Amino acid sequence: MDSADLELFERSLRHATERHTGSELDAALTELGWSEALLEDRRAAVSILFELQGRANATSSAVCTLLTTTPGADAVLPALGSCTPPGELNGDRVAVRGLAVGLRGAELLVVARKGDKDVVVAVPATELTARPVEGVDPELGLAEITGTGAAVEVGPADWSASVATCQLALGHELVGASRRMLELAREHALERIQFGRPIAAFQAVRHRLAETLVAIETADAMLDGAWLDQSPQSAAMAKAVAGRGARTASRHCQQVLAGIGFTTEHPLHRYIRRVLVLDELFGSARTLTKDLGTELLRTRKLPPLLPL
Amino acid sequence: MELDEFRTSVDEWLAAHADELAPEHAGHGTMDQQMAQLNKVKRLTFDAGWGRWGWPERVGGLGGSTLLRAYLGEAVCSRSLVEPGLYSMTEFLAPTMIGYGTPELAATMVPPLLRGDETWCQGFSEPGTGSNLASLACRATRTDDGWTVTGQKVWTSLAQFSQRCVLLTRTGTPKSAHRGLTALFVDMDTPGITIRPIVAMHGTEEFCEVFFDDVLVPFDRTLGEEGQGWAVAMDLLPFERSTALWQKAAHLHLRLQELLQAAPSGALDPGRVGEVTQLLYAFRARSRATQHRMAAGERLGPETSIDKVLVASTEQAVYDLVSEGLASEVVLGDDPVSAGWRAEFLYSRAATIYGGSAEIQRNIIARRLLDLGSEA
Numbered sequence: 217m218d219s220a221d222l223e224l225f226e227r228s229l230r231h232a233t234e235r236h237t238g239s240e241l242d243a244a245l246t247e248l249g250w251s252e253a254l255l256e257d258r259r260a261a262v263s264i265l266f267e268l269q270g271r272a273n274a275t276s277s278a279v280c281t282l283l284t285t286t287p288g289a290d291a292v293l294p295a296l297g298s299c300t301p302p303g304e305l306n307g308d309r310v311a312v313r314g315l316a317v318g319l320r321g322a323e324l325l326v327v328a329r330k331g332d333k334d335v336v337v338a339v340p341a342t343e344l345t346a347r348p349v350e351g352v353d354p355e356l357g358l359a360e361i362t363g364t365g366a367a368v369e370v371g372p373a374d375w376s377a378s379v380a381t382c383q384l385a386l387g388h389e390l391v392g393a394s395r396r397m398l399e400l401a402r403e404h405a406l407e408r409i410q411f412g413r414p415i416a417a418f419q420a421v422r423h424r425l426a427e428t429l430v431a432i433e434t435a436d437a438m439l440d441g442a443w444l445d446q447s448p449q450s451a452a453m454a455k456a457v458a459g460r461g462a463r464t465a466s467r468h469c470q471q472v473l474a475g476i477g478f479t480t481e482h483p484l485h486r487y488i489r490r491v492l493v494l495d496e497l498f499g500s501a502r503t504l505t506k507d508l509g510t511e512l513l514r515t516r517k518l519p520p521l522l523p524l
Numbered sequence: 525m526e527l528d529e530f531r532t533s534v535d536e537w538l539a540a541h542a543d544e545l546a547p548e549h550a551g552h553g554t555m556d557q558q559m560a561q562l563n564k565v566k567r568l569t570f571d572a573g574w575g576r577w578g579w580p581e582r583v584g585g586l587g588g589s590t591l592l593r594a595y596l597g598e599a600v601c602s603r604s605l606v607e608p609g610l611y612s613m614t615e616f617l618a619p620t621m622i623g624y625g626t627p628e629l630a631a632t633m634v635p636p637l638l639r640g641d642e643t644w645c646q647g648f649s650e651p652g653t654g655s656n657l658a659s660l661a662c663r664a665t666r667t668d669d670g671w672t673v674t675g676q677k678v679w680t681s682l683a684q685f686s687q688r689c690v691l692l693t694r695t696g697t698p699k700s701a702h703r704g705l706t707a708l709f710v711d712m713d714t715p716g717i718t719i720r721p722i723v724a725m726h727g728t729e730e731f732c733e734v735f736f737d738d739v740l741v742p743f744d745r746t747l748g749e750e751g752q753g754w755a756v757a758m759d760l761l762p763f764e765r766s767t768a769l770w771q772k773a774a775h776l777h778l779r780l781q782e783l784l785q786a787a788p789s790g791a792l793d794p795g796r797v798g799e800v801t802q803l804l805y806a807f808r809a810r811s812r813a814t815q816h817r818m819a820a821g822e823r824l825g826p827e828t829s830i831d832k833v834l835v836a837s838t839e840q841a842v843y844d845l846v847s848e849g850l851a852s853e854v855v856l857g858d859d860p861v862s863a864g865w866r867a868e869f870l871y872s873r874a875a876t877i878y879g880g881s882a883e884i885q886r887n888i889i890a891r892r893l894l895d896l897g898s899e900a
Contacts, residue, residue, distance in 0.1 A: 402894055417900035422890035429889055433830050434806045441809030453802045460799075502795070509798030516784045518801065521777050521808050524527065524595050524815065 217257045225253060226264050233265075237274040238318055238357055242288070245276060251287035258381075259443050266385045270392025270494075273486045275356050277318050282381045284325045284336050284373070291325045292316055292361050293382075299499045301375055302361070303328025303337060310337050310367035312344055315497075316359045319346060324361070327373045334375040337367035353489035380451035383498050387439050387451075387458035390494050393487045394432045394458075394465035400484055401425060401469035404476070415472070424468040431461035441522045449519055452504045459501030462491040525577055525588045527595065534574050534599050544568065545605050551860030552867040555728045559643070559685050562606050566614075566640025569596060575638055583622055584635030591819045594770050602774035609871075613682065615768035617644045620690055620760045624747035625709065633688065633709070646764075647677040647691035647710075647734060648757065655884045657692075657757065658702035662736060664693035671695075671708060671741040673716075676733065679878070683732035684721045686712050690760070691741075692753050705753030709745045716740075726870035762824035764879050765832035766814045772835055773808040776842045779868070780804060783842075787849030796848070800841045807838040826892035829885040836875040836882060843872035 217225060225248075232244040245251075245265070254261040265278055280291035292302045292314040302314025303326040310328045324339050343365030349358040402425060405416035415421050435458040442450035466488045470477045477484040495501055512518065538545065545565060549557040569575035578593030579585025597615070601608040618637055621630050636642040653660040662675025673693055683689070689710045696704015712719075716739040721729035748756050780801070784792075814831055818824060847854050847869050853862040854869055876882035890896045 398894075402896070405896065411900075413900055414897065416896040417898065419887070419899060422894075422896055422899065423883070423886045425894055425896065426886035426889035429893060430830055430833050434803075434810065434834060437810035437813060438802070438806035440813060441805060444809075450805070453805055456798075457802050457806050505798035505802060506795045507798070508801060509792075509794030509796065512784060512797050512801060513792060513794055518777060518781045518784065519805075521773060522805070522812060524531075524591055524598065524812060 217253070217260055222260055222264075225260070226268075229265055229268050233268040233272040233274045237272075237355075238276070239320060241269075241274055241276040242278075242318065242320075245278060246288070250278065251281060254281070262381065262385050263388050263439070263443070266388035267392035267395075270389035270394075270490075271396045273355075273393070273396070273483070273490060275317060277320075279382055279385055280317065280325075282385055283378050284327065285378075286325060286336075286370075289325045290316060290319055290321050290323070290341070291327075293497060294379075296496050297500055297503060299379055301327040301329050301334055301373070303367075305330040305335065305337060305367060305369075308367055309364055310339055311364045312339065312361055314361050315349075316346065316361050318357050319359055325370065326367070327375055327378070328367065334373040336370045336373045338370050339365040339367055351493070353486075353493045355486065356490065356493055358493070376448050379498060380448040383451045383455035384439060384442060386494050386497055387435065387442075387454045390455075390458040390462040390491060391432060391435050391439065393491055393494070394428070394435070394462045397465050397469040397484060397487045398425065398428050398432065400482075400487075401428070401472040401477075404473050421472055424472055428465045428468045431464040435461040445522050447519070449508070450522075452499060453508065455499060456501045456504040456508070459491075459495035459504075462495060463501065466491050525586070525592060527589065527591050530574075530577060530588075530592050531595055531599075534596060537572060537574065538599060538603060538605075541568065541572075545600075545603075547605070551864035552728075555685075555730060558607050558610060558728075559682070562610050563640035563643070565600055565606050566638065569600070570639040579618070579634070579638060580622060582627065583618070583630050584638060589819045590767075591815060594767070594815050597771040598774040601771040602778050604775075604778065608769075608771045608775040610682070611771060612764075612768035613644065613646070614638065615770075616760050616763035617646060617690055619763055620707075620747065620756060621709070623759060624707065624752075624756050626744065629709070629744065637688075642687040643682055643685045644688045644690065645680050645683045645686040645712075646760075647680055647683075647689045649679045650676055651678050655881055658705070658754065660692060660694060660705065661698070662691070662693050664695050664706055664708060664741070666695075667740075669740060670743050671706075671746070673708070673710070673736045673739040673741055676735050678722075678733050679731045680734045681731045681878075683712070683719050683734050684729065688712060689734070690747065690756075692757060695750055695753075702754040703751060705757070706750050707747035707753045707756040708741050709747055710739065710741050714739050714741070724871075725873070726867040728867070761880065762826075762828040765885075766811070766824060766828035767818050769831070769835045770811050770815055772839065773804065773811055776804055776839060777808075779846070780842055783846055783849050786853075791851070792845065792849045796845060800838075800845050803834075803838045803841050807834045810834055826888050829880075829888040829893070832879060833882060833885050833889075836885075839872045839875040843869040 228248050236244050281287050284291040294302050295313050304311045305328040344363040346359040406414050408415045438454045438457040442454040476482045547561045576586040577588045578590045581587045600606050650660050664671040664673045691708045691710045695706040716737040718735040720733045854866045
């Protein structure tokens with residue numbers, strides 16, 4: 217896409233994410249041709265949509281499209297905190313343990329381990345148990361999927377590539393949520409008067425907000441590097457840095473917003489809830505970081521640096 | 525010259541001349557040894573042409589994208605041929621001369637700096653002027669023969685090795701703050717200059733006190749106009765805080781790799797190794813983007829304070845890990861390799877102090893990037 221196309225695309229997506237969420241946002245994305253854009257310019261389609269979705273605290277099933285490359289499908293995400301395929305294929309039956317967002321269809325797509333390969337299988341939704349999750353973020357519309365069902369093999373799966381794309385997508389969503397939290401905290405700091413002046417005048421407050429911007433830009437830079445680098449390891453690093461950055465943003469912004477930021481009368485709590493879930497999907501900052509360190513201590517070899 | 529071609533040619537040339545380029549000292553070396561090595565590498569790369577790419581032709585360069593000189597810096601630092609902090613000084617002092625010196629002065633002065641025939645220093649900080657740069661007091665007075673400078677500078681890196689100094693002086697009233705500053709380009713052998721090196725915690729005399737006692741500086745050595753000193757400083761500092769530190773990532777990558785190989789089994793915590801690695805790769809990505817912005821002709825500004833916070837936290841995180849993984853080398857080792865690790869660990873403590881402290885960077889981010897208004 218050229219710069220004019222990108223600008224138009226971003227404007228349409230901004231409009232859609234600010235007004236719709238859940239199945240309505242899915243419908244808006246179909247109308248906008250997001251899946252087609254994904255084929256044309258993967259990086260732009262993913263980074264723009266997910267950052268805006270994070271900013272708007274909206275949800276969609278776009279991450280499912282990335283997981284199985286089937287637009288509009290109900291794909292099962294890995295279980296919380298996990299990066300392994302949610303299915304295990306045994307003959308024509310698949311055992312499933314994972315999560316779903318916004319279940320709509322009669323059929324679920326599941327990536328399943330089949331020996332030492334991964335395949336995409338279709339399972340009738342009625343054969344599995346879906347427990348609607350309230351949890352910390354009821355508005356996300358998650359469902360816990362468990363059980364064993366009849367599986368029809370749909371095609372091969374490139375699990376590690378799909379995980380990498382989903383990690384980048386969630387990294388952008390975390391950055392979008394963090395940027396919105398920073399905006400909310402900044403507005404409050406400029407409006408809230410104590411000791412006769414806006415609290416934004418106090419260095420302790422200013423440095424928390426500065427620290428938040430550094431955390432966000434660090435995550436954004438790492439995401440940029442991961443898109444350029446294209447390796448699964450970089451995508452995992454970017455997800456971890458974005459998750460850690462979003463937790464930093466949550467902590468500082470909630471402290472600056474103080475009392476009002478701890479109520480349900482202010483939107484901040486929605487972002488803090490969302491960040492807690494997003495950080496745990498496709499590997500949390502903590503586990504991805506520990507896994508990376510363990511791997512580096514095993515091989516005693518750093519990956520190459522991103523070339524100039 | 526395209527970057528890919530430059531990269532391949534530089535790598536081949538460095539490999540072919542490895543013996544000639546190698547330092548003569550083991551480990552960290554003394555300040556004299558490090559400076560001799562820096563100037564040797566600059567001379568050899570300049571004479572071979574590599575050190576001239578990415579600099580304008582009017583100052584002895586061969587033109588081409590600034591990415592070319594960034595690659596050279598990375599290549600020599602990742603091979604431990606030069607110390608990245610010392611190498612960085614050309615990256616912010618030469619652009620200042622190119623931007624604010626007269627064309628004749630820049631054409632005469634920059635080539636010897638690029639070739640390592642000369643060393644330049646930066647006279648900004650004073651005993652009473654650290655974070656509050658606009659409060660500086662070193663006075664330049666107009667006389668018939670030129671400026672007469674009287675005052676004192678401190679933390680002036682490499683002053684004892686320098687032939688020239690980019691000096692920030694007060695030409696306005698004592699209360700004129702940032703409006704009354706003027707930048708001068710001073711020959712360090714001018715009568716009236718006294719230099720006293722200071723031994724820093726990492727054991728080397730990297731910086732100095734510099735005393736100016738009626739030092740005569742010709743008017744044609746004024747950088748920019750009288751009263752434009754603040755603008756000179758504000759244009760220099762973004763380079764000092766970002767592009768000049770690009771090669772740090774390559775150096776830290778090398779040292780982290782060496783740490784991974786040298787640390788005894790069980791000495792390093794996996795979570796910490798992972799986090800430090802992520803920080804290094806994120807810093808690299810940010811720094812790369814800044815290099816590309818400079819190459820595209822963008823003017824660098826307050827957003828480089830984010831680069832500076834990132835490079836300082838990364839450097840300290842890497843060496844914190846060094847002090848954990850190689851504790852006995854850092855604490856007890858007296859061989860050159862251990863002394864090198866220790867000196868770098870100790871030097872990394874200054875990363876949040878020099879070039880504008882971590883607090884000043886956060887103040888800039890709050891004021892200029894987040895637009896939070898003025899401080900209480």
